[in-house]
Amino acid sequence: MNYNSHDSFKNMIFNQSGVYVEENLYQDTSMNNNTMIIHEENKNSDQKKSKIRQRNSASRSMFMKMGKFLREPIEDPMYAMSNFEADKITKTNKKLNIIGSGAFGDVYTARNKIDGKIYAIKRMHKTKILESGQSLDIVHREISIHTRLIHENIVRAYSHHEDKDYIYLVLEHVNSGTLFELIKNGNGMEEKKAFKYFIQTVSAVNFLHDNNLIHRDLKPENLLLDQNENLKLCDFGWCIDIKDGHRITFCGTYEYMAPEMYQQLPYDFSIDVWTLGILLYELIHGYSPFRASDRDSADESEEKDCSDEIYDNIVSNDLKFVEGISENCLDLVKSKLISYIISF
Numbered sequence: 001m002n003y004n005s006h007d008s009f010k011n012m013i014f015n016q017s018g019v020y021v022e023e024n025l026y027q028d029t030s031m032n033n034n035t036m037i038i039h040e041e042n043k044n045s046d047q048k049k050s051k052i053r054q055r056n057s058a059s060r061s062m063f064m065k066m067g068k069f070l071r072e073p074i075e076d077p078m079y080a081m082s083n084f085e086a087d088k089i090t091k092t093n094k095k096l097n098i099i100g101s102g103a104f105g106d107v108y109t110a111r112n113k114i115d116g117k118i119y120a121i122k123r124m125h126k127t128k129i130l131e132s133g134q135s136l137d138i139v140h141r142e143i144s145i146h147t148r149l150i151h152e153n154i155v156r157a158y159s160h161h162e163d164k165d166y167i168y169l170v171l172e173h174v175n176s177g178t179l180f181e182l183i184k185n186g187n188g189m190e191e192k193k194a195f196k197y198f199i200q201t202v203s204a205v206n207f208l209h210d211n212n213l214i215h216r217d218l219k220p221e222n223l224l225l226d227q228n229e230n231l232k233l234c235d236f237g238w239c240i241d242i243k244d245g246h247r248i249t250f251c252g253t254y255e256y257m258a259p260e261m262y263q264q265l266p267y268d269f270s271i272d273v274w275t276l277g278i279l280l281y282e283l284i285h286g287y288s289p290f291r292a293s294d295r296d297s298a299d300e301s302e303e304k305d306c307s308d309e310i311y312d313n314i315v316s317n318d319l320k321f322v323e324g325i326s327e328n329c330l331d332l333v334k335s336k337l338i339s340y341i342i343s344f
Contacts, residue, residue: 084111087118100120123166153200153230154204175227177224177225178224218233222234242269
């Protein structure tokens with residue numbers, strides 16, 4: 001978005017935490033950064049009316065992109081597996097061009113014979129899923145949700161297919177890496193760039209929440225960058241419908257878990273809002289605020305050993321910020337983390 005194309009305008013951004021950001025974007029030879037003013041929602045106002053007002057305003061906000069949540073997945077024959085030809089590493093090396101891997105399988109690229117475009121095919125091995133103690137119903141739930149989501153900041157899932165051994169998910173190919181890699185390769189971002197990635201994530205999360213969904217595993221690894229350096233949220237394995245009430249399942253990634261998840265208390269949309277605060281902090285600083293002391297040396301298998309330390313860091317309420325961070329950015333992070341911690 002070209003902010004300089006406007007002489008002046010104001011826009012309200014609402015989120016689920018009861019805080020809104022008033023954007024004053026204007027041309028000024030002495031200041032090029034956007035000015036963000038944080039306001040607390042009137043805590044004495046009716047909570048239900050407040051949530052409705054927040055959501056309606058978010059939908060109208062120019063920063064909150066509109067999307068579509070389909071009642072049922074669209075069965076388009078163009079995305080049948082017979083219409084895809086898997087990419088090979090080279091003409092002589094006939095192995096699949098694997099671009100990602102996980103506990104249950106991998107992701108490879110394939111070209112659609114009809115439109116000629118490259119897609120990502122997520123291939124999950126049924127045996128590995130069952131051996132992990134999970135049900136295939138969990139994967140089918142992920143597919144049912146993901147294939148109905150259409151939003152510019154969410155990776156599109158076009159269709160799914162099954163055979164005796166595998167479940168396949170045909171995905172939009174997003175090929176410029178992850179936000180995790182971008183953060184890892186730097187020492188924090190300037191606020192203007194961080195705000196771009198932050199608000200795109202907020203837009204995706206707001207869309208989910210408007211459709212009674214919580215993601216439950218927001219983290220930089222699940223935010224992909226496209227060729228235009230725009231973010232797209234992926235991996236809906238833990239995404240769940242919450243319209244029937246609170247949830248209690250323990251899931252997610254320790255560094256990004258909200259306090260009630262650690263305490264195994266019932267939770268709702270707010271756990272995603274907590275993670276947005278973690279993300280904004282990490283964008284600015286280059287590391288997450290409550291990471292364990294041996295975070296950089298620990299591999300994924302050691303993550304459980306760090307959980308107690310991470311939780312202690314959360315409840316100690318000892319957030320440290322780099323010098324030079326603006327008061328407005330500071331207030332926004334605090335609105336999602338510090339006041340949240342105090343409530344526990």
